[in-house]
Amino acid sequence: MRKLSPAAQVAKLIKSELKKNGIACKAKSSSFSMGDSVTIEINNQPPWVVDAIESQTDKYEYGTFDAMTDCQGFKNRDFDGPQTKYLTINNRFDESITLEARRHILSKIDVEHHSENDIQLMTWNYLTGSNRFLGCYFKKPLIKYAA
Structure with missing residues (x-):
């Protein structure tokens, strides 16, 4: 071997x-x-x-x-x-989870004041736990992870 x-x-x-x-x-x-x-x-x-x-x-x-x-x-x-x-x-991340996070973010922000790149970055930061810049928008985790 x-x-x-x-x-x-x-x-x-x-x-x-x-x-x-x-x-x-x-x-x-x-x-x-x-x-x-x-x-x-x-x-x-x-x-x-x-x-x-x-x-x-x-x-x-x-x-x-x-x-x-x-x-x-x-x-x-x-x-x-x-x-x-x-x-x-x-x-x-599966596409369904990414889309769920994106929909949630879009429901919380004024879309007219953010570029597509900003929204993609917010989505990624939210999914990966890098919320230090997003704390004003999101108080609780969006995704319900299995225990």
């Missing part, structure tokens, strides 16, 4: 951990010159679940990158297990 790369081991471990917690995902590892990465794709998860996944899986990532200064760094050097240089978690 062929041996899995460290990134492939990370992808497999994370997929297994998420499955134990009832979260379906796709996990993909990639290798490139001077490193590797793992991408985890989940669907329709509330912001607090994504935050929990990020904090649970942070130990598997040893690399950092600052695009402003074009510098890479290192973290989690003490972790004894497989790691990947970069770990990305993508949360995808």
